[in-house]
Amino acid sequence: MKRYFNREVLSDIGFELAGNALIAVATYNVAAASEFPLCGFNGIAMVFYRLFHLPIGMMVLVLNIVPALLCMKIIGRDFIMKTLRCMVISTVFIDYLAPMFPVYTGDRIIAAIVTGVLYGFGYSLIYIRGSSTGGSDFVMILIKSYRPHINTGFITFALDFGVVVATGLIFRDIDGIFLGIIINYLMAAIIDRTISGMNSGNVALIVTNQTQEIVEWIRDVSERGCTIFQARGGYRGDARDVIMVAGNNRDIYGVRREVKEIDPDSFVIVIPSSAVEGEGFKITKIAGE
16 A cells, blocks of 8 residues: 555656646746746736746745635645645746746747647646646636536636736736737647546447347457447337447447447447546546546
8 A cells, every 4th residue: 555655646746747847848938038928826926027026936836825725624635735745846947947948039929839838738747646736726626626517728717817918918918918818728728638638538339230249249358348228220110239338449449340340230330428437447537526
């Protein structure tokens, strides 16, 4: 048990290091140089950085102290401790690691696209391990705990939109507002696509007269379970079996190919699924779900 726990912690830290490295590069090496209105607490910290030259990472850490304390009882001590660890890593990376590398001072549109993409993948790596960088993430996770059906990316976009607009108005940078919205949209889209993609799969519905042989192949070769429905044809009214099996793309491709070998007259429908959960499948959830 202790060995497994240590392995989990090391895996968490590895994802947090990778995610925060992407976020740090996006924040300091791209966004700060282009003076974008950023979202969340990073956006607020960027305002202080541009006005008073205060360190971005340290400012984010300070801003997170009160929300972290307020949310400790609601979210739980374990999640808060993981978040604090992630926040410290983020502070070190933004203030000390990122300045060691060159900054991008080219086209602002390209910079906005790069920032949004790096943010999206960076935050995704952190979210899928049940952690966060704090700030608006606390609010996002609270909303997800009460309304789990709402997309994570949509919540993130809605929470951060006001920060982007307010920052643009403070510095009278209308173009920056539009670029900040682009960043926010790209980040939200990538977070949703990344998390949903890890849970996605396919469901095959097989109408056949060779039920037993197909079921045995699925069980013994494909190593997947299946469900059999009794159906009746709408034209002739004859009885048919419908086999339902879920799997990843490789599984369902093999099933389709073998079904046609066993029963050339079979009818196969493949339905994409945004999430497959249950025995034999590992579902990836963000914290709060």
